[in-house]
Amino acid sequence: MSEGDLVRLDETTWEIPASARTDMRVPARFFADEEILDEIRGDRSLEQLQNVATLPGVVGAAIAMPDIHQGYGFPVGGVAAMELPDGVVSPGGVGYDINCGVRLLALPLNEYELGTTREQLVHAISREIPAGAGKHGALHLRGRSLDDVLREGPRALPGARADDVACTESEGCLEGADPEAVSERARLRGSDQLGTMGSGNHFVELQVVEEVLDPVTGGVYGLVPGQLTVLIHSGSRGLGHQVCTDYVRLMDARSDGYRIHLPDRQLACAPASSPEGRQYLAAMAAAANFAWANRHAIADGVRRAIASVLGAGAAEGTVQIYDVAHNVAKVEVHGGVSVCVHRKGATRAFPAGSDEIPARYRGMGQPVFIPGSMGTASFVLAGEPGAMERSFGTTCHGAGRRMSRTAARKRIGGNELRRQLEARGIVVRCPSPKGLAEEAPFAYKDVDRVVRVVERAGLARRVARLVPIGVVKG
Amino acid sequence: MYRFVEHTAELEVELESESPEGVLEEARRAFAELVGTGEGEMLERVFELETRDLAALLAAWLEELVFLADTERLVVESADLEIAGTHVSGVVRGRRGEPRPLVKAVTLHRLRFCEEDGVWRGRVVLDV
Numbered sequence: 284m285s286e287g288d289l290v291r292l293d294e295t296t297w298e299i300p301a302s303a304r305t306d307m308r309v310p311a312r313f314f315a316d317e318e319i320l321d322e323i324r325g326d327r328s329l330e331q332l333q334n335v336a337t338l339p340g341v342v343g344a345a346i347a348m349p350d351i352h353q354g355y356g357f358p359v360g361g362v363a364a365m366e367l368p369d370g371v372v373s374p375g376g377v378g379y380d381i382n383c384g385v386r387l388l389a390l391p392l393n394e395y396e397l398g399t400t401r402e403q404l405v406h407a408i409s410r411e412i413p414a415g416a417g418k419h420g421a422l423h424l425r426g427r428s429l430d431d432v433l434r435e436g437p438r439a440l441p442g443a444r445a446d447d448v449a450c451t452e453s454e455g456c457l458e459g460a461d462p463e464a465v466s467e468r469a470r471l472r473g474s475d476q477l478g479t480m481g482s483g484n485h486f487v488e489l490q491v492v493e494e495v496l497d498p499v500t501g502g503v504y505g506l507v508p509g510q511l512t513v514l515i516h517s518g519s520r521g522l523g524h525q526v527c528t529d530y531v532r533l534m535d536a537r538s539d540g541y542r543i544h545l546p547d548r549q550l551a552c553a554p555a556s557s558p559e560g561r562q563y564l565a566a567m568a569a570a571a572n573f574a575w576a577n578r579h580a581i582a583d584g585v586r587r588a589i590a591s592v593l594g595a596g597a598a599e600g601t602v603q604i605y606d607v608a609h610n611v612a613k614v615e616v617h618g619g620v621s622v623c624v625h626r627k628g629a630t631r632a633f634p635a636g637s638d639e640i641p642a643r644y645r646g647m648g649q650p651v652f653i654p655g656s657m658g659t660a661s662f663v664l665a666g667e668p669g670a671m672e673r674s675f676g677t678t679c680h681g682a683g684r685r686m687s688r689t690a691a692r693k694r695i696g697g698n699e700l701r702r703q704l705e706a707r708g709i710v711v712r713c714p715s716p717k718g719l720a721e722e723a724p725f726a727y728k729d730v731d732r733v734v735r736v737v738e739r740a741g742l743a744r745r746v747a748r749l750v751p752i753g754v755v756k757g
Numbered sequence: 758m759y760r761f762v763e764h765t766a767e768l769e770v771e772l773e774s775e776s777p778e779g780v781l782e783e784a785r786r787a788f789a790e791l792v793g794t795g796e797g798e799m800l801e802r803v804f805e806l807e808t809r810d811l812a813a814l815l816a817a818w819l820e821e822l823v824f825l826a827d828t829e830r831l832v833v834e835s836a837d838l839e840i841a842g843t844h845v846s847g848v849v850r851g852r853r854g855e856p857r858p859l860v861k862a863v864t865l866h867r868l869r870f871c872e873e874d875g876v877w878r879g880r881v882v883l884d885v
Contacts, residue, residue, distance in 0.1 A: 326765045353765040355866035355882050379862035379884045415830075415858040472827045482859040483885045521827040524861040524884075528820060535865060536809050549866035687763045688885070715857060757858065 295740040296673070298344070299333060306546060307336040313347035314674075314740045322685045322728060326353035328360075334546045335363050340370020340554070342622060346674050348629050349736040350683025350728060354378075356549030359628035359684075362677045365555065367614065367621050371543065372560045373552035374534065374567070376625035377612050379527040380481075381567055382574035383518030384452075384608040385652045387663070388582060390511040390589065391600030394491045394752070397511060400592050401489070402710050405753035407588035408487055408513075409712035412581055413479050414757025422477040422580055429474060433462040436572035437579035444603075447579065450641055451606040452631060452649075455575035457613070461565035465522070466529050469566075473522025473573060478580035480517050482715075482757040484722055487585065488514045488654070489710075489753035490661065497746045500647045500665050504604055506747045513601075514661055514749070515581050516654055518610065519574035526570045530563040555623050564612065564623075571611055578606055604663075605641075605650040607631065609680035617675050624675045632666035632678035632743045640666075651743055655682050655730035657711070657722055657756075658704050661749045662734045669741025678743040682730035688721040695723050704754070713756040722756065759787040764882065768860075769867065772879035777811075777840045780870060780879040781818050785833055788822050791859050791883075795832035795852030802831070805846040814843055815870040815879050819863040825849070826856040859885050 288303040299311040311332040315323060328351045335357055336345035342364050351360035356375035365371055413421055431439035436455035438448055448455050492510045495501035534551040537559055553559040590598035612625045633639050633649045640649045648665035655661050670676045697716025700723050704711050713719040737743050758773045772783040806817045825831040831851045838847030861884040869880040
């Protein structure tokens with residue numbers, strides 16, 4: 284892409300016209316300010332966004348959020364809507380961690396009431412929620428029990444609270460999930476992993492509501508200044524990773540048959556109406572349901588930790604604000620037309636009035652959670668009408684990386700980072716100093732800047748700013 | 758030889774050896790650096806993989822290592838393997854441990870496995 288190909292449409296919207304490359308079917312459009320634009324230019328993310336614009340059936344534009352960064356196939360922060368029935372579905376456009384997402388819990392306590400038990404609580408959470416399989420905390424599912432979770436999501440788990448399920452995107456269950464479409468290898472990988480966090484950028488964070496920027500919406504969401512919250516970031520674990528692996532491989536093998544020519548092999552795809560497309564969507568829905576069940580099981584672990592440290596009443600009074608997916612493909616109606624919206628590191632952000640939002644939040648817009656990085660802030664946003672008009676009902680999903688893991692490790696050691704975070708009053712539990720260093724706050728963009736861009740673009744508005752006081756990482 | 762190269766979000770690995778089997782061994786070593794070590798009794802697993810082309814064989818091999826770490830907590834320490842066309846088979850040996858669940862999957866993005874000027878080279882991007 285040459286500099287001349289980039290057009291500024293308004294204060295926060297930039298476009299690479301479809302004419303920039305002979306294989307692009309639609310423009311590539313993204314939201315950024317000047318500083319973020321400079322960071323985006325530092326990697327291959329815009330080239331990857333242009334690659335998405337070549338996919339058969341893509342409508343409108345290939346879109347990216349201000350947290351865009353280089354991924355594989357799709358850029359992270361990418362959104363693409365495909366016409367139905369014959370536009371393509373691309374497993375790589377959802378990603379390996381199907382329905383990776385975030386869930387926010389609110390405790391019936393404030394920081395003052397937590398008092399000196401903060402470290403104890405963070406320790407208890409780390410004990411209850413393992414990073415990987417084979418440890419205390421993980422649920423073991425086989426046969427029909429696993430099938431039930433794949434079909435129904437958290438509703439299939441014993442003791443699932445109805446209010447938690449109601450406050451989950453799609454109520455934690457995508458239609459059309461078919462356990463038969465999930466391979467034996469995927470089932471094996473997932474059977475011992477429910478209730479586990481994973482590694483990399485996954486975490487459970489204890490936070491305080493630092494500021495409520497929109498008190499009316501904050502009140503409806505149940506957030507007040509000083510309140511304690513817990514933010515959970517995890518996904519479908521090995522089961523989802525294997526589902527994506529299986530279908531990328533299948534579609535890679537079959538793409539010649541559909542005469543699909545791709546600029547990147549990882550974009551392997553098939554028409555949504557084809558046998559491969561239908562089978563993938565059924566398996567993806569099953570993996571998405573597994574992911575919601577996983578975050579549900581992790582939330583159960585958090586409540587067990589709260590009960591052990593703060594008492595049963597505090598655990599019982601801990602409520603789920605909402606749970607959102609940021610790696611998923613969903614059939615939605617936009618502009619009166621049904622399309623399959625791929626979100627790869629991007630969050631659905633429907634505005635007030637949508638039937639897809641729980642009744643209690645319908646007047647305010649869908650809650651969206653934007654994790655920052657360890658040591659910085661996270662945000663609660665609400666979906667705005669501009670998202671429907673400009674981004675297929677989507678906003679960003681995080682701060683977005685700007686530095687490689689290797690570069691982050693070269694800049695700081697894990698033990699030094701732990702010392703710095705603890706000096707700022709953040710309790711850290713992470714078994715791997717190397718892993719901790721890779722997730723250093725400076726490896727990410729400025730989350731305040733990213734959310735200001737989506738607010739100025741009219742995609743979502745800021746409701747509350749949360750700051751960490753404890754971090755558990757895998 | 759293996760080395761990790763700059764990638765904003767994921768891990769990109771470049772591999773080099775005198776033989777195609779050597780490239781797979783370098784890939785194993787790179788993966789072991791990421792997941793840590795096992796301990797205790799040495800275990801063996803027989804494997805056989807067939808793919809549509811040679812590059813996909815490199816991805817499939819690493820996927821096998823991810824699968825063993827995920828399902829059996831097995832960290833592979835050595836492998837006797839033989840490549841014939843787009844087919845690889847052999848035996849892996851390793852010990853159980855608590856492999857760090859960092860690598861989610863092996864992508865086809867920028868995937869490469871070929872001979873150049875008498876040297877076998879591979880490149881693979883891992884989703885982490």
